[in-house]
Amino acid sequence: MKKEGLFNEKAIEEIEKARALWQGECLRPEDLESEQLLKSASGIPLRLIYTPENVRDMDYLRELGFPGLPPYTRGVYPNMYRGRPFTIRQIAGFGSPEDCNKRMKFFLEKGGTGLNIVLDMPTIRGYDSDSPQAEGNVGQCGVAIDSVEDMKALFQDLPIDKVSVSLVTHLPSTTVILLSMYMVMAEERGIAPHALAGTTQNDFLMETTIGSAPEILPPRHSFRIQCDVIEHATRILPRWNPVSYNGYNLREAGTDAVTEVGIAIANAQATAEELMKRGREPDSFLPRFSFFWDLHNDFFEEIAKCRASRRVWYRVTSEKLGAKNPRSHLMRFHVQTAGITLPSIEPLNNIARAAIQGLAAVLGGAQSLHVDSFDEAYSAPTETSALVSLRTQQIIQVETGVTKVIDPLGGSYYVEYLTSELERRILEFLEKVKSLGGIVTAVETGWVHSLIADFAYRQQRAIESGELPIVGVNYLPSDKKEPPMEIFRYPETEGRQRAKLKELREKRDKVRWKEALDRVRECCHEGSNLMPVVMDAVRARATLGEIQQIFRECFGLWEFPLK
């Protein structure tokens, strides 16, 4: 016998009749025609209105339940923001470690509750500040880190045993080095590993797909290092998230909401399977997985995406990975608002865009948040624009009242319909990736790259044709040309970093340094976990670029598939 849904058959029949009447008598034919074309940003067909008819089969306890309980649609913690407000985690990253340290202190003074550090291009891609490749990019777009000494300067006087720290390391191959530097820095400051709370990004798609570069490690090796970091860090850092599966960057590069979540979950599932092959129990590492979403313009779809992704993750961890520990099922995620939606034209309008996206993140139950600044299309934020972003978060947190009630949009016929539809499409996407041989293969063959590039191209054409309206850009275009604002300029950093590197290289114990690097090389070939040997090399004052160069020599380089 069919289980009775939330609404009985008779009630649904009455609603159906009433809706038909409303449609026939109150709507114009052109309203119904326009309904045919109505779609969410990710292409889900939409109706003019949602009623109990659209959620007639919903099984409340199986699909929604209560926050902190399966399937976690309504939130990962029972008391959500009453117990733990979302972390206000604005990005800081420019110049030397000393420069960046000041911006982090500024955020904490103004009420920021977590740190979020981005690195300069040479650091992200594994080059020292004095390498030829780094020329002109040192301290630009992020902070320069060459050695553990820089890590010490970066966190000088900051309470890292109390505040959680996100290191936006992107690539596994630099994560293994930078997380080692972070741990050695803490060790030398006398802070115990169990006191360190935070996140490293560590996502092999960042190394091979989302960003292009002159030298790229092969996907399989990058994936191995991703798993090495997680395997090792979950043993020794009980409060660290060694990975943040990064849907954000995928979306910014060019995907819809379904693919954003689908690829991130496919990667998380592949990691879990690999660690299980290495003999680890899923419950020993799954509680430390974390995720990263992009909150884009389609307000309700984005909220539904947050809810659907929690439910999908629960289905994956419980049904596919056999996890038993409730903490293994919790999809905890950080959000950044969508930089790609912020144009250079009439930049102050971006305050409104980012606030609305930030609000969606909170309605979606995010654990931590960065709100982009209005000067996004120009440079790193100035202190002024960064403060507006920080204040936007605080306005959402304490003025709007949206954090009072848990999952306040739960039960909206529309949001529930979108949530179920997104869940279905994400699960379908996971099947597709599986049929292609898994996520690592889908990257190796360039399938993921093409998917993203095709989407980005279509989007660009839709902007140019006006099909995708952007206020002030292609919709009611602005006649203003110059930005009425200050643009952030990066402080000169290269000279200062070079001087520090010269001193480090002169002072370090050369024998110990060389032996440590030799062990890294051996380990690359042997295939045992890289993290312990990299930590030793960092202790011996090996630099980021020196260690990364060994990876390049041992693993070889890979040709980026987009032409």
Added chain:
Amino acid sequence: MGSVTQRPIKVLLAKLGLDIHWRGVVSISRMLRDAGMEVIYLGNQFPEGIVAAALQESPDVVGLSTLCGNHLSLGPKVVQLLKERNMEDVLVIMGGVIPPDDREELKRRGIAEVFGPDTPVKQIVQFIEEKVRGRDPS
């Protein structure tokens, strides 16, 4: 309007140095192809690599894309190296996130034009066609 037999304009595009942001340049490369141009996208290259490719391909246009702040250190270097190889006729243009003040500086140092975010690609197509066809009315 050019005649039907006209050889397509040849464009060499590159991501400059370590910049990872490929979304814009990959979309542009397809849209320039849609506009009938022959486009070779080199991926990430430093100035030496770009100029070596230019020597081989003899393009009409070299287009550099950067969103990560290396425009002043690497952009003019491409112009200078092209000059050293007697390829000063090649039109060098740039695009990406480049602060307005730096655009003037780049133009002083030999970049023909700088296209910032939100530039319609048809404007880029028009600029290239005017400059290249204007110079070489074959």
